Amino acid sequence: MLAPEAVERQQQAMQRLLMAVTPGLLVLFWLYGWGVLINLLLAGTCAWAVEAWVRRLRGHDSRDLSGLVSAVLLALALPPYCPWWLCLGAVSSALLLGKHLYGGKQNPFNPAMVGYALMLLAFPQPMTxxxxxxxxxxxxxxxxxxxxHGEAADAWARATALDALRINNSLTIDELFARHPAFGQIAGKGSEWVNLAFLAGGLFLLQQRVFSWHAPVGMLASLFVISxxxxxxxxxxxxxxPLFHLLTGATMLGAFFIITEPVSGAKSARARLLFGVGVGVLTYLIRTWGSYPDGVAFAVLMMNLAVPALERWARPQAVNA
Incomplete structure (x- = not known):
């Protein structure tokens, strides 16, 4: 059990995190409209219901904001206007399979990415x-x-810049940026501003010392170098x-709000740096040669598996006299 002071610090950190996603949320709302807020309402309601049900089953009334944080991150990561059941399925999977299956405090995988990855594997079409x-x-x-009886999704949806680049085999990059509506000035149209907004929120969290710089810098630096x-x-x-990969997809959301999750991530500074480096490299490899346009979720889950090994490698070795 954590001391009351530690619990209070965790709650304050989660409150700051919820504040820090606000710039990204506002830019997403500006770009995509009401679908972002509908996702938030559905995800938050589902998280409240799941957490209340689990507390009742366990017979205690301990509360924290981790379930709400996972729900908010999922709401921001899911496509706006996705079917209601997709959002509820993602949040329920995240909290039940990613968090409470392991007791609620010792989950080895990032809960939000568990829910996202399960929905992407099971329902790839609405997820894209x-x-x-x-x-x-x-x-x-x-x-x-x-x-x-709303409009069919194909009537208003379009391929993202990452998806268009992945399947492209005839147009040059300059032609893609000139002709394809998903491309903006240096990255995906709109996603440039979304990533800059999440970067601003992440820098605020760094300034507040909610987490250290190691994992975000490791991810962004390795993604920049390999690209x-x-x-x-x-x-x-x-x-x-490199700028395209830094400012498109879920790069900044992943770097500052996903891989910094304290329970499933690495604990020591060196291990957190290696964790971030691994996520950056895997994200690029999946984006480039994988079957899915963005690889952040799968990269995080694979690196979650590697955390014990990273902690061992990062531990200083004793020097024999």
Missing amino acids: HWPASHGLDLLAGLQQVFGL LLCWNGSGSDSHGS
Whole structure:
């Protein structure tokens, strides 16, 4: 059991984290409209219900904000206007299988990424239907989310920049940026601003010392380096520039809000740095040669498996006299 002071510090850290996602949330709302808030409402309600049910089963009334944090991160990571059952399934899986299956305090995997990955594996089509900028109005959004004879998703959704780049085999990078509506100035259209907003929130958390710099810097530096080494200009077989990979997909959300999760992540500073490096490299490899356009969730879960080994490697070795 943690001391009351430690519990209080954890609660304060989670409160700051919820504050820090606000810039990214506002930019997502500006880009995609009501679907972002609908996701938040569904995810938050589901998290409250699951946590209350588990507390009742266990016969205690201990409360924390970790379930709400996982739900909020999932709501931001899921496509706006995804079906209601997809959001509820992701949050329920995250909390029941990713958190409470292990007692609620010692989960080896990041709960939010457990829920996200399970939904992506089971329902890849709705998980990759991202709306065009500005999305739908409130009524049309509710109709789409709850299946009330709204527009078919294909009528307003489009491929993301990562997906378009992954399947491209004929257009140069310059032609993609000029012709494909998913591309902005240096990365995905809109995702540039989303990633900058999450970067601002992450820097706030670093300034508040909610977590150390090791994991975020390790992830961003390794993603930059490997994308730079594998970058071959603007040809049709190019995998994108380093700035493209830093400012598209879930890069900044992953670097500052996902891999810094304290329970499933590494504990020592050196191990956290190695953890971040591994996530960055795996993210690039999955984006480039995998079957899914963004690889953050799978990269985090694979590195969760490696945490015990990382802690052993990071431990200083005794020097024989």
